[in-house]
Amino acid sequence: MGVQIALRALVIKDQSLNSNNLWRARMKRKTKFILGSVSAACAVAGIAIATPSLGILYNVISATGTVNHDVHVHAHLALPGSEDGFRAEVDTEGAANFIVQDVIFAPGGTTGWHKHPGVLLLSLTAESGPVDWYDANCVKHVYNAGDSWTESTSLHDVVNTSPSNAHFIVTYIVAKGVSKRTDEPAPACAAALGLM
Numbered sequence: 001m002g003v004q005i006a007l008r009a010l011v012i013k014d015q016s017l018n019s020n021n022l023w024r025a026r027m028k029r030k031t032k033f034i035l036g037s038v039s040a041a042c043a044v045a046g047i048a049i050a051t052p053s054l055g056i057l058y059n060v061i062s063a064t065g066t067v068n069h070d071v072h073v074h075a076h077l078a079l080p081g082s083e084d085g086f087r088a089e090v091d092t093e094g095a096a097n098f099i100v101q102d103v104i105f106a107p108g109g110t111t112g113w114h115k116h117p118g119v120l121l122l123s124l125t126a127e128s129g130p131v132d133w134y135d136a137n138c139v140k141h142v143y144n145a146g147d148s149w150t151e152s153t154s155l156h157d158v159v160n161t162s163p164s165n166a167h168f169i170v171t172y173i174v175a176k177g178v179s180k181r182t183d184e185p186a187p188a189c190a191a192a193l194g195l196m
Contacts, residue, residue, distance in 0.1 A: 057109075119174075128168070
């Protein structure tokens with residue numbers, strides 16, 4: 001009788017081990033399925049996630065102001081030796097925020113892909129390293145120390161590929177009450193250039 005009890009205990013123990021193993025195998029399969037699904041979802045979402053700024057060393061809003069009406073300012077200056085002279089215009093429809101920003105990006109820093117709700121005037125300071133400016137089609141334009149340019153509502157990214165800091169002074173003229181920048185997902189062409 002003692003042998004039968006021991007044998008029966010072994011059979012019961014063996015059955016419980018098999019049911020535990022079966023349960024573990026099912027849990028492993030479910031876990032792998034869930035983790036795989038989450039990974040796939042993250043990979044797909046990663047393609048559409050906005051690209052934030054990286055490598056900012058200094059970022060100060062030096063001045064900000066609001067104009068609560070349309071702005072229509074036109075200037076003309078006659079220049080010696082020129083028939084046309086110089087002309088400049090600023091026209092807004094609706095109230096606007098004027099913002100001046102001083103920002104420095106470390107080597108390898110990037111603004112991330114983004115847009116603006118208005119017009120920007122940008123200058124690289126005299127001691128700045130050059131930057132690569134990319135449009136929505138990943139066409140590159142290089143700006144050097146002392147260069148100025150404009151940006152608007154089009155998708156773009158600026159990357160500091162130089163070994164020096166990139167130092168910008170930026171003047172924004174944007175719609176009143178709207179953030180001066182909207183982070184956006186990188187365009188499809190960015191992956192091939194490593195601009196994610």
